[in-house]
Every structure is written in structure tokens, then in C-alpha cells.
Amino acid sequence: MKKADVILISAFLIAGLAGLFWLSAGREDGRMVRVTVDGKEAGTYPLSRDDTIRIEGVGGSNTLVIRDGQAAMEEADCPDRICVEHAPVDSVGETIVCLPHRVVVEVLSEEGGNEEGQTPEFDGVAR
Template sequence: MEPKQEHKLISHADILLIVGILILAVAGLFAWKKLETPGAYVDIMIDGDSVKTLRLDQDASYEVKQQVGVNTVVVQDGSVTVQDADCPDKICEKHRAISQTGETIICLPHKLVVEIKE
């Protein structure tokens, strides 16, 4: 008697199931990765116009040069600060680092707004 096909160790249905589980696992991994890396960025605006965006998950610094003066926006370890500002009040420079969506650092003399967005 010939061996019956359905007595194979792994049937086609099993392979489909395994492939399905693998796809789900990979999709889950991607979803998890997405959660892990912050999607937030910082928007640098002058007088309401966005001039530059920087990702929060990459350390960077950006010099905002205007006729009225200069502010350097620094991203470090997911937090944003304004450094080396030459505005008269230096309020932006003294502002604590921001890292949460919706937080802002404002430099009134330079009409500069640094806001964390998603």
C-alpha cells in the first residue's frame, strides 16, 4: 500500500498557518518599532511661518538667522532648547528644555516660536 498524502508531517494548511503567523509577527514588530521611535518633531516658526523642522530622535542644531538676531535651536536626547540667542530678554535661552508635544519656547523679540509637534 502506498503511503497516504495526508499523513505528511506538515500539510499545506499548516504552512499557510505558519506563514500567516510569521506575517503577523513581522507586522507586530514593525508596529512596535514605530511606537518605540518617537514620531515627534520640532517646528521652528518665524512670525507664524514654519522655517525648519527637526526630528526629535536625532541630535541636531539649527541656527535661525534673522536681521533682528540669531537663535540656535538645539535638539539633544529628545529635548529641545534655544541656545546662543542674542535677543535682549534671553527668555528663550533661559527656558527649560521641552520634549512633550504642544510645548513651546517663544522668543518674542525675534518673533520665533519653537513648538513640539507630532
């Protein structure tokens, strides 16, 4: 390997590590989870505090667990249980949806938006 190759590889490694640090440092400590049932807000909970929330949906119930900065649907009495199989959410804009019970769990920033500068009432199409 030539000296220029080593310098180039080192520069890429440093840039990659700096980017990784920037992404992990940019995590929002004030992230919240908003739960809506049939389009009406049922509650807002911080991801920073572990909690178990029982959600009474339309025609059934779900159990949302917040642990280690992530929210996951742990139990649901709907027939397909797709929401229970969904991976935990922790990034702004991610959602878990239980269609049979009309339950939506959405990660929001501390300001209440689901993306930077975006209010929850509007998406990119509605603007």
C-alpha cells in the first residue's frame, strides 16, 4: 500500500466514525410517544421513562411497553397481532399501528412534531 492509500483509508474511517458519533449524539432526549385511538389522542408518554400502558381500542385492548427508550406493543387481542410482531420504535416519525383496534402509536419530538419542523397535523402531501 502506498502512503496516499493509507491516508485516504484513514480519512474515510475518521469521516465514518465522526458521522456515527454525530448521528448518535443527535438523538432527541425529549422524544415522546403519542397514542391515538380512532383518531382521538389517548395519551402522550415520554420515551425516557419506562412504563406499561393499557390501551382500550375499538373492540379490544393493547398493551404498550416503553423500556430503554423504545416503545413496543407487547400484547393485543386482535386476530392478526401484526402490531405485536412490529419491531420496537424509537425514532421520530416511526409508528406502530393496530388496524382492528384503530390504535396508532407514533414517536414525536419534544415539540410534538413527527419530523423536524413538522407539526403532527400535516404530512408532506398536505402542505
